Amino acid sequence: MTILILTVFVVILDQVTKYILRSSMSLYESRIIIENFFNFTYVTNDGMAFGINFPGGFYIFTAVSIIMTIIITWYLWKERMGSLMVRTSLAFILAGAIGNLIDRVLYGEVADFLDFSFWGYRWYIFNIADSSVTIGMILFIIYSIFINTPEKSVKPVI
Numbered sequence: 001m002t003i004l005i006l007t008v009f010v011v012i013l014d015q016v017t018k019y020i021l022r023s024s025m026s027l028y029e030s031r032i033i034i035e036n037f038f039n040f041t042y043v044t045n046d047g048m049a050f051g052i053n054f055p056g057g058f059y060i061f062t063a064v065s066i067i068m069t070i071i072i073t074w075y076l077w078k079e080r081m082g083s084l085m086v087r088t089s090l091a092f093i094l095a096g097a098i099g100n101l102i103d104r105v106l107y108g109e110v111a112d113f114l115d116f117s118f119w120g121y122r123w124y125i126f127n128i129a130d131s132s133v134t135i136g137m138i139l140f141i142i143y144s145i146f147i148n149t150p151e152k153s154v155k156p157v158i
Contacts, residue, residue, distance in 0.1 A: 003076070003087045010095035014128035015102060018111045030115065041115035043125050046108060058108065065101045072097060085143045092136030099129030 021042055025031070030041040046058055076090040103110040112125040 003084075003091045006088065006091040007095040007098070010092065010128065010132045011098050011102070014095070014099035014132070017113070017128055018103065021111055021113050025113075037117060039115040039117075040113050041125055043112050044107075044109040045112055046110070058104070062101070062104045065097055065104060069094065069097045069101060083143065083148070085139055085147065089136045089139035089143065092132045092139065094136075096129040096131070096133030096136065099127070099132065103129075 021040070025040070025042040027042055027044065030039050032039050072090055072094045076087060076094060079086050079090065100110045110127065110129075112127045112130070114127060114131070115125045116123045
């Protein structure tokens with residue numbers, strides 16, 4: 001499964017960027033990359049997406065991450081001869097799940113640093129793993145809605 005090379009590459013990229021972040025910046029430090037648009041801002045998140053958290057959430061999020069990683073790996077194996085777009089989307093989702101799971105297991109929290117603002121509005125700070133999951137989900141949704149339509153998936157009886 002050569003598509004797993006993509007997963008490994010994204011996980012390594014995610015972990016290397018987080019290592020550089022942790023070793024070169026202090027927590028909550030921000031560095032301007034493009035004025036009024038893009039910063040590196042070091043924050044951590046012990047909850048799930050967008051800082052959502054609740055008591056015991058760390059254990060629940062970690063357990064769910066492990067279960068979802070297993071399910072996505074199984075689905076990727078099941079689709080090994082399927083559509084390249086589906087396999088690519090799953091590889092991105094898997095890479096993101098693994099990248100953030102590594103952080104949760106090793107550090108108890110996920111490091112985020114990609115900080116964008118548009119016309120004075122700031123988006124949530126995120127990381128490579130988060131981006132990978134987003135790209136994977138977008139590809140999967142595009143495939144599901146526009147490429148694998150019900151008319152195309154119906155096989156003729158003849």
